[in-house]
Amino acid sequence: MAEERSVKDGDSSPEIDAWRRRIDAIDEQLMGLLNSRSACAVEIGRIKRALGLPVYSPEREAWILDRVMRENPGPLDATAVRRVFERIIDESRRLERLAADQNRAGEPAGAGADGPSPAKEHE
Numbered sequence: 001m002a003e004e005r006s007v008k009d010g011d012s013s014p015e016i017d018a019w020r021r022r023i024d025a026i027d028e029q030l031m032g033l034l035n036s037r038s039a040c041a042v043e044i045g046r047i048k049r050a051l052g053l054p055v056y057s058p059e060r061e062a063w064i065l066d067r068v069m070r071e072n073p074g075p076l077d078a079t080a081v082r083r084v085f086e087r088i089i090d091e092s093r094r095l096e097r098l099a100a101d102q103n104r105a106g107e108p109a110g111a112g113a114d115g116p117s118p119a120k121e122h123e
Contacts, residue, residue: 038095045096055096061089
């Protein structure tokens with residue numbers, strides 16, 4: 001449940017406050033959806049590890065980015081949607097690696113050659 005807004009600013013009005021409450025509710029939904037997506041990524045990471053597959057799947061990531069850009073109804077432009085999903089994918093890949101590494105004896109989390117690190121990939 002969202003906590004009540006306690007920040008007061010100079011540009012507040014009843015209309016702005018109503019829109020901000022709507023944004024707050026949407027943010028809660030986004031958080032739930034992102035965490036659900038992340039839980040899926042963790043499970044995929046465990047399965048990939050069990051099957052001996054690499055975490056990094058450039059074809060799958062390219063397919064996701066192409067799809068979200070193509071299906072984006074706006075008002076965000078395609079480039080903005082791509083940037084948002086690149087970050088979501090980076091975090092999903094990080095979680096997949098962590099899940100896969102939990103079963104790998106003697107290696108610290110994040111070790112291995114499963115593709116570019118999220119920090120270096122988009123430079």
